[in-house]
Amino acid sequence: MNKLLKMTIGLPALLAVSLAFGVANAETLSLYTSQPDADAAKTVEAFRKVNPDIEVQVYRSGTSDILGKLAAEFSAGATQADVLLIADAVSMEGLKKQGKLQSYEKANVEGFDKDSYDAQKTYFGSKLITTGIAYNSAATSKPEHWADLAKPEYKGMIVMPSPLYSGAAAYLLSGFVGNSELGWGYFDKLKANETVAVRGNGAVLKSVASGEKPYGILVDFMALNAKAKGSPVEFVFPSEGVPAVTEPVAIMAGSKNLPAAQKFVDFILSDDGQKLALEQGYLPAKPSIGRPSWLPEGVQVKVMPIETLKVLEATDADKAKFSEMFGG
Template sequence: MKLASFAAAVTALTLSQAALAASGTITVYTSQPNDQMAAVVAAFNKDHPEITVDVFRTGTTELMTKLEAEFTAGSTPADVMLIADAVAMTKLKNEGRLLAYADAPIGGLPEAVVDPDRTFFGTKLITTGIIYNTNLVKTAPTSWNDLTAPDVAKSLIMPSPLYSGAAVIHVDTMVQQPEFGWKYYETLADAGAVAGQGNGTVVEAVSRGEKAYGIIIEYMALNAKAKGSPVDFVFPKEGVSSITQPVAILKDSDNIDAAKVFVDWQIGKAAQEQSVEQGYFPILAGVNPPAGYPALDSLKIMPADPARMLADDAANKQKFADLFGG
């Protein structure tokens, strides 16, 4: 047997032994929608009926508040975190709350979605790009810079980072890019661009023709298009910001073996194929994206430092509010 094949066989055996040893109950704190999470648990239990998964679901901000209160009280029932916020995960990591899972099966995952210290791992990809109304726009934009043209910017709406976690990631990513920075947002504001609340306000405004252009997460735009709204979506040539919905094990979990099996499954093929069915980009090599989505390796993902996002979070939100209100 070749060395690579032998190593793969050993890894598979080790994982299967770990799965056999794991049982009992784990509690997952998540921001993923309830219907999607119910399907996730059902699929996981099809593969691992020996592990019971209890779910507590709410928005990331409320989850973090709940966790902080539980930490202050001395303990939390949570074993696993599954949230669409690498910045919040970085905060937990910096506070020493996450388990370093050094031997997690990360083969096939992009380096960008894996914490270098192996405390959290991306499970899917949600990108932000440009939606436009096809009845109002005759030449589709191809670039973030296309939005700064005065006649375009005055008909542009975007989600606010004061309301949307995805907008936090997008704004913080854009201002970290040397070619954009806060100058980009100042230009948009001066030309009349506006901020709504969440991504829902953006897709509604553009679909109804109240605005011709919007900044939005891709699946909301593509779902609206599939349902017949007069919209289309662009992945700008400079790149897109991304949310990876990381999964992590809390260091003080009382069922680490079962929690590891859940993490392994989340970054494995079965969960990745399920994420496609739910309308997300998969992150595992060899799993095709949803119909109508470009190949993942054709996208340029703009780099961003979660630690810098965390450090700059309050200042960035204040700067955005100064420009666009809120």
């Protein structure tokens, strides 16, 4: 569900009222994010611990929904967002191409891979999120490759996130379509196998964990964090490669609260911000921070090579065709 809420985390209502006069000149930051609800709340809480004078107003939804909201705001000439924290670099490249992102030259990217942030410093990757195959622990077949999901024994038992809502799913869609080993033929096979597209990754996890649909295409951290908490979910990184997004952060051009937006980017890229990502079960974008427990040292995940600019060019047409095939 789309959510617009004022977060004053850590301040009881009475205390907030009693301090109202003392923070009358406090900055207010408008954040649009595709992070799961709990993660978004923790991110804001951690940010406000080091920036207590900045109020944070949050709009949370899927990346595709956020892009639609922004497009409507652009048309109306009234952009509300100061800063974005959304799924993928492709979406950021699209906004950059439209001149909607503000460069932040002074952002501290020391220790980050150059591939994780934009050369013009308009957006910065915060973590690495891959998409693989999740399945219920009680499932009879154990998939190892993307092609396995097209086999007859999986018919009617697969669920995946819709690229019309999820940025990671949109990236996977165009990446797979542009892959000579997969292409639209792969989605034809998924369709023939009665694969169901649902609104987002959270719905996929719920379906797989309950056994309603024992197999799913899902982002790594959701499956593996759920497994660590006792959920009957297993996860596979197909050896032929997995698509990966970086959940970048960016400042909107024309932000009315630029200093606060810069502080938010600073926090996300700081060691504290990267440690928060690790605590939330993600693989931080800054390698020196470490790995989540589900990815021990020495375990290598093959990331599928996907050209961001080609995906950007194809994504609208790919989403339209996907919608015709799977609905949405």
